[in-house]
Amino acid sequence: MNQPKPLHKGATVGILSTARKISIAEIEAAIELLHSWDLKVVLGITIDLEEHQFAGDDMTRVLNFQQFMDDDSIDAIWCARGGYGTIRIIDHLDFSRFIQQPKWIIGYSDVTVLHAIGQQLRFETAHATMPINVAENSPASLESLRKVLFGENLNYTIPTVYSNKKGIATGELIGGNLSMLYSMTGSNLSLDTTGKILFLEDLDEYLYHIDRMMMNLKHNKYFEGLSGLIVGGMTDMHDNTIPFGKNAEEIILDVTSEYDFPICFNFPAGHVDDNRALIFGKKAQLEVASEVSLRF
Structure with a gap:
């Protein structure tokens, strides 16, 4: 890279x-x-x-x-x-x-x-x-x-949350906005996620559409061979009059339940004021335990 x-x-x-x-x-x-x-x-x-x-x-x-x-x-x-x-x-x-x-x-x-x-x-x-x-x-x-x-070391340690899935992952960090990734699947801009750590975030979406987009990524094999998953802000989510029944975290856990890669939720990045910088394409190590660390 x-x-x-x-x-x-x-x-x-x-x-x-x-x-x-x-x-x-x-x-x-x-x-x-x-x-x-x-x-x-x-x-x-x-x-x-x-x-x-x-x-x-x-x-x-x-x-x-x-x-x-x-x-x-x-x-x-x-x-x-x-x-x-x-x-x-x-x-x-x-x-x-x-x-x-x-x-x-x-x-x-x-x-x-x-x-x-x-x-x-x-x-x-x-x-x-x-x-x-x-x-x-x-x-x-x-x-x-x-x-x-300025090329200085970039490492993060953040508190864990109850929905996290423990484990250690290494690989290039890739990803971005879930809606944008969804719109590019099947095109020349679709991502190769094998052996990589995927970051996802989104804003102002209905919960059923989060489920639809996650299912799309699953059908496009984004989670097969994935090393780890980081979920940033799922900000200002909406629901229908008849509730979908799951929040964004629960949807992501459900869609990825058959895979064993670690998952970190609530990472400070995305459509949030505390939007920490990430280096896409750079090899990183994600450790999800009693706390979460991300090191480049």
């Missing part, structure tokens, strides 16, 4: 949007954060641009991302927000030059599409908070992103 070079003081981070529109005012806290780390900031043409709900039309978002990938003066690419739209541009991007010397691509949620292409082309990516969230993020969340960007 090809790892991006660590940033240094004076390096430049490019902020753009591959999906929903966003204003400069909404990313001021992120710009201040990068400046506090002695980093320079370049804003893409997609910031403050509007095409219905998107940050410009598809080709404008393609051109902005391609420009940032190919510009040697930009050392990392930070996606400003999620929403929807990255899947519309992914087939138009040329990564042939980028993979020779990759730089950090940072984001989560809809940015799961870019994490998936990282898996296909074998370069590491940063699943981490985005500029729109910085003002609400916990200090630990922001510090974890800084550690990733």
